[in-house]
Amino acid sequence: MSPDTEERDEAGGEVEPVQAAEEAVEVEAAATLPDEDEPPAAVVESEREREIEPEAEPAAAPVEPEPEPHPFAAFAGEVRESVARLGDEMGRKLAGLQAQFDREVRAEANRERIVDRLHAELQDYKQDLLLKVQRPIFVDLIQLHDDVGKMAAALGPDAEGFRGTLESIQTALEDVLYRQGVEPFRAEGEAFDARRQRAVATVPTDDPALAKTLAARIRPGFQAGDKVIRPEVVSVYTLQKAD
DSSP, X not given: OOHHHHHHHHHOTTHHHHHHHHHHHHHHHHHHSOOTTSOOHHHHHHHHXXXXXXXXXOOOOOOOOOOOOOTTHHHHHHHHXXXXXXXXXXHHHHHHHHHHHHHHHHHHHHHHHHHHHHHHHHHHHHHHHHHHHHHHHHHHHHHHHHHXXXXXXXXXXXXXXXXXXXXXXXXXXXXXXXXXXEEEEOOSXXXXXXXXXXXXXXXXXXXXXXXXXXEEEEEOXXXXXXXXXXXXXXXXEEEOOOO
């Protein structure tokens, strides 16, 4: 027996209760100390929370704030819209003006054609009216021209001087008529043209090829423009029937 045991034995019955109390304290301390093989409770709880909590999503990129609009941006947009509307309206008006201008051009061209036609008709009417007034004078001058020619043709060989005087009078009458737009003419060809010639004599012939052709040109015709004042005076062959 050890000295301590002896001392406890000597102390009497008080030794056993103290020893029992110390053993109880050691058992309780052993119970509260963590097992070296098991992780601490805080670590287990942290791992449990990581298992329960979902993984955090990656942080989104920071969104840059939109720049504030310029204070004149709205005003500029309104100006552009107004200009666009004005351009459309001007385009419509210009199209209308172009259409009206085209109509006016066509109307003006039509008016010019009408004026030209009326002017031509007026000129024809004026010429016809003037010719109607002057025609008797022209006819008398032409008749005098013919009479002087007949007189010159009737003179004998011994009156050459007087014949020359008559021929000069005849030429002067032609000049007077020419200044008034009346000129002498002779129809082309040898066939008789009743529109521009007047037959004052006929010459019988038995040749069918000569029928209705000119036998002689007696006096020239006179015309003002395309208006015949006095047709050409001619003689015409006529076919003579055989007995």
